[in-house]
Amino acid sequence: NAGVTQTPKFQVLKTGQSMTLQCAQDMNHEYMSWYRQDPGMGLRLIHYSVGAGITDQGEVPNGYNVSRSTTEDFPLRLLSAAPSQTSVYFCASSYSLDRGDYEQYFGPGTRLTVT
Amino acid sequence: GIQVEQSPPDLILQEGANSTLRCNFSDSVNNLQWFHQNPWGQLINLFYIPSGTKQNGRLSATTVATERYSLLYISSSQTTDSGVYFCAVEQEYSSASKIIFGSGTRLSIRP
Numbered sequence: 001n002a003g004v005t006q007t008p009k010f011q012v013l014k015t016g017q018s019m020t021l022q023c024a025q026d027m028n029h030e031y032m033s034w035y036r037q038d039p040g041m042g043l044r045l046i047h048y049s050v051g052a053g054i055t056d057q058g059e060v061p062n063g064y065n066v067s068r069s070t071t072e073d074f075p076l077r078l079l080s081a082a083p084s085q086t087s088v089y090f091c092a093s094s095y096s097l098d099r100g101d102y103e104q105y106f107g108p109g110t111r112l113t114v115t
Numbered sequence: 116g117i118q119v120e121q122s123p124p125d126l127i128l129q130e131g132a133n134s135t136l137r138c139n140f141s142d143s144v145n146n147l148q149w150f151h152q153n154p155w156g157q158l159i160n161l162f163y164i165p166s167g168t169k170q171n172g173r174l175s176a177t178t179v180a181t182e183r184y185s186l187l188y189i190s191s192s193q194t195t196d197s198g199v200y201f202c203a204v205e206q207e208y209s210s211a212s213k214i215i216f217g218s219g220t221r222l223s224i225r226p
Contacts, residue, residue: 033214035216041218041219042201042216042217042218042219043201043203043216044216045213045214045215045216048213048214058213059116059213059215088156090158092158102163103148103160103163104148104150104160104203104214105160106150106157106158106159108156108157109156
């Protein structure tokens with residue numbers, strides 16, 4: 001199993017540009033989520049999904065869109081990049097939160113800089 | 116929403132020392148996890164522990180759900196234990212099933 005994969009690893013955007021951060025998992029996990037981590041801070045939830053076709057907002061959803069057309073993939077779209085979106089983005093997956101004893105797996109992260 | 120506070124924010128220890136990291140949360144939770152982020156940024160799940168005590172080698176964790184806190188114990192610290200330790204909670208009775216992270220404890224183990 002590859003686990004949770006994220007692409008790209010690094011990205012530099014100009015203000016106003018759009019892009020998609022890719023996330024895929026091969027563990028058949030129902031729950032997937034996107035977090036951002038700013039320097040010296042914890043992870044903040046952007047969006048999450050409890051299954052294909054179902055998404056919801058986290059703590060900091062503004063400026064980001066998500067979709068979940070398949071169980072495996074959960075892309076994050078930046079609509080119009082702003083310097084405030086400079087951060088490290090992590091994708092995570094796990095079995096359903098209703099399952100009980102589950103473990104959350106994280107991807108390696110995407111370091112995004114918006115100039 | 117639920118508040119998750121971790122203490123201390125920073126901890127510097129000599130190799131071989133023991134440490135206790137604390138996570139307080141402001142509301143009832145369905146579950147709680149501890150993570151380690153190594154100096155290269157990789158996040159590793161340490162424990163899933165909504166209540167009770169678990170041990171894994173030199174690490175152990177205890178959650179007292181009724182008092183809304185969890186403790187992570189690291190014994191005989193090694194330099195490889197350095198990094199940031201996060202707790203994350205899923206709020207109880209939340210229709211949104213969100214997982215919220217604390218701001219972390221940065222642990223530095225000196226040889």
